[in-house]
Amino acid sequence: MEIHDNLRVNMARPRRFSWSKFFVIALTIFILLFAAFAFYAYMALRPMAKAESNVQAVVKQKTSLTNLHDMTVDYRDGSTYAVLGSENGQSKVAIIHGKEKKVHVFDYGNGLTRNQIKQLLKNDYQSKRIYSANLSEYQNTLVWELSYQAKDGSLNYLTIDYKNGTVYRAVNGI
Secondary structure, X not given: OEEEOOEEEOOOOOOOOOHHHHHHHHHHHHHHHHHHHHXXXXXXXXXXXXXXXXXHHHHHHHOOOEEEEEEEEEOEOEOEEEEEEEEOOEEEEEEXXXXXXXXXXXXXXXXXXXHHHHHHHHHHOOEEEEEEEEEEXXXXXXXEEEEEEEOOOOEXXXXXXXXXXXXXXXXXXX
């Protein structure tokens, strides 16, 4: 305080920067942003998690498959779900088309693997990038539905037989 003409005047002092308030505010903003991102991610992934639980419930109800895992979704001809499981010690795959409740079960394990598919696409089709490799069904046969980018940058789709690699459908140059 300063005395000025016999009056006491409170002089405004410059406030000091408070590091503790800064850290509390910064931490609060960080926590709020993290919570918003987590909520957004939860809401974005919720439909897929719900579809996966619905597909697994249908497969458990309609088949005797156990140990269900590795669900894939292919959107080429509507939604096609493939779930790996086992039955009597043998690997099987269950295929469900869209919202149908009809389940098709195929033997799994004596066909082309994902690594063999990748090599096939790189060697025979000169793929630059592989977007998806999902199990599906085509004409009552277990197939791989593949999408990849060619060296020229075009998008291509292939439907190949799971067991021997025979090409059923090919869409090139999209």
